[in-house]
Ligand SMILES: [Zn+2]
């Protein structure tokens with residue numbers, strides 16, 4: 001809980017409180033008006049974070065609504081930040097671009113040729129989202145999306161490598177005006193939406209898949225229990241009815257009527273129970289944007305010529321100096337998370353392999369970047385990238 005206590009101390013100090021640590025595992029503070037109102041504390045308050053509390057302390061934990069109250073106190077601050085990474089002059093440059101490209105590019109139906117490499121700056125965006133999935137149980141978590149706004153690449157591996165250094169301050173500074181210009185413009189809202197939505201969707205699905213699997217297993221188990229229970233009841237009733245077959249008289253007739261009503265009631269109850277289960281297991285997922293970090297990074301931009309049949313096209317990908325890693329090649333269709341790209345005949349689009357696949361209906365192979373909506377031959381609609 002020490003990290004949580006430090007976080008709370010930072011937030012409260014930012015809000016103008018005078019904060020001092022007290023043992024065991026607590027804080028003592030003199031709270032200004034705004035904090036007293038937001039948190040419901042007296043002017044002089046003691047907070048406790050551990051199992052053992054300081055005398056007269058208010059227990060603060062991750063449970064309850066404390067996180068929400070601290071969030072409300074922070075408001076929109078801390079949602080967006082920008083940093084420039086400055087490397088020491090001695091940091092290695094890219095020595096052998098061809099060798100690096102050999103590992104970075106996998107173009108089964110095209111050839112490539114190294115063209116040029118330039119040292120430059122690029123603007124990258126790291127977005128954090130929180131998801132909450134609610135059905136019979138609840139699951140929460142964070143997902144990160146990273147983009148190189150200069151080349152359009154998705155930067156999973158690059159950010160994985162940068163993350164440890166981002167915890168410290170070394171090398172990170174506010175961006176200088178000329179570097180901001182050199183790094184190129186940010187994406188407009190439409191581009192951001194077009195790129196973020198499918199990737200976010202895939203990430204959240206990925207993150208939730210174990211939760212969904214477990215949920216489906218519980219649903220299946222409950223459904224089969226409900227089914228067996230009602231099936232046994234119904235079978236018993238039907239047996240009693242069969243035994244009455246051929247029996248005459250008022251008594252047999254009354255019993256027959258009673259059993260028939262009972263079978264109908266069992267069937268009704270079965271349907272109602274299935275409805276309850278559907279309700280109980282209905283899944284609701286919400287995703288909220290938490291934070292954006294804009295990063296100005298020194299890169300070496302590699303120009304590569306891609307050739308397919310008679311056509312050729314210049315593509316760019318960045319080698320990130322700090323991460324010492326080439327990003328995945330551009331992708332005109334699909335999420336483009338791995339390195340394999342097929343090249344289309346007409347416009348030399350680079351797509352995920354599925355982007356050049358045969359139509360499910362007429363069997364003709366076509367480029368989903370050229371024809372994003374439907375097959376050009378039979379007009380069967382394109383399936384989504386994931
Ligand atoms: Zn077709």
Ligand SMILES: [Zn+2]
Pocket residue numbers: 344345346347348349367368369370371
């Ligand atoms: Zn194409």
